[in-house]
Amino acid sequence: MSARGPTTFNPLAAAGTALDTPLARILAERIQVEGPMTFRDWMDACLYHPEHGYYRSGRPTVGRDGDFLTSPEVHPLFGAAVGHVAASLWRSLGRPNRFRIAEVGPGSGALAESILRHVSADEPELAEVIGYTLVEPDQRAAESPQQRLASFRGVKTSSDLSRLQAEHQLVVANELLDAIPVHLLCFGNGRWRERYVNQTPERGFHFISGEPSSERLLAPLREVTPAEGQLVEVAPQRGEIVSSLRGALAERGLLLLFDYGYTRDRLYAPWRRDGTLMTFRRHVPGDDPLAHPGEQDITAHIDIDQVHDAARTAGLYALPVLNQSEWLHRLGAAVLPAVAEAQSDTSAYLAARRAAETLTDPAGLGRVAVIGLSRGELPPLPGWETA
């Protein structure tokens, strides 16, 4: 089983050739009519085409039956830790008689279920007043978390992040931003050029270079000293999403994001010549983002400075960034009751122990960045008290 770890390949060296999926035929036709497309548009279609996109096709994506593992899919320990933060936030806000959580991109509903279970067991008074909104644009994708959470009260679904009211004390998203489409840029002869996807009968899908499709793609690269041939990913859309997430926060509230990513100096360091783009199919990392359109995951690490800049512009205060390993170790007390409960059954206990190792693995999920952004003044939260 694989979490989405580091990459060691150059995606530009790869090119899919076969029109082996329904989406491949649609995209080949589109390129014939409209010409080469930005990699952002390619990735957007591959992940979010309404019928054939990876996250829209109705097939399992994350989890053991899917293509890669996310933290909520590993074990409820992860959700227990988030639930512990939620309970602390509720208490520090004076135990309001309505506490709203929005989760954006809820996948299978595993995170929501473990947060709600933890809160019911640990803070029953909060469980009585919780409202939990799943933000999932795709109706078919929303069905599985809705069914999974049917026994909890106060759960509803919204299809559009930008329509949420500014009333949520906690907005949480796991691996949302690293699934947002990226532009690819490559440095050569003193300037950045953008990579576009082209298709011909002889070469199949392949990359070609051109002028950047927009000047704003270059903004995060101004301070960067790139190596010749360096490849980077840039995604202005992620900043816009952070602004929308902020729009859902109440006057005092916390935005909690978990994503693979680095600060800009590390993300665009000259030694990271091949960028961070990677694919996943049946738990195997792949090296060709042009292969099997719509039938494999494509992801790229986030620029943590971009998230912080967008958050500050939107009036949020950035808590120190932690990695998931540090954060979970600090929250041990919250996680322990779940393990202790499992102790009555040896195999469950051992599974929880193994899960804790997986969730804190410094080469895997333990590397995930935990980004806390607060609106209004909040007291120190569990995980950050000593940060």
Ligand SMILES: C[S@@+](CC[C@H](N)C(=O)[O-])C[C@H]1O[C@@H](n2cnc3c(N)ncnc32)[C@H](O)[C@@H]1O
């Ligand atoms: C890598 S998956 C993570 C799923 C889940 N959070 C987990 O950890 O298992 C990324 C999810 O973000 C969702 N997503 C992308 N853009 C979104 C948006 N604008 N609003 C809500 N969800 C979105 C995708 O549909 C996909 O389900």
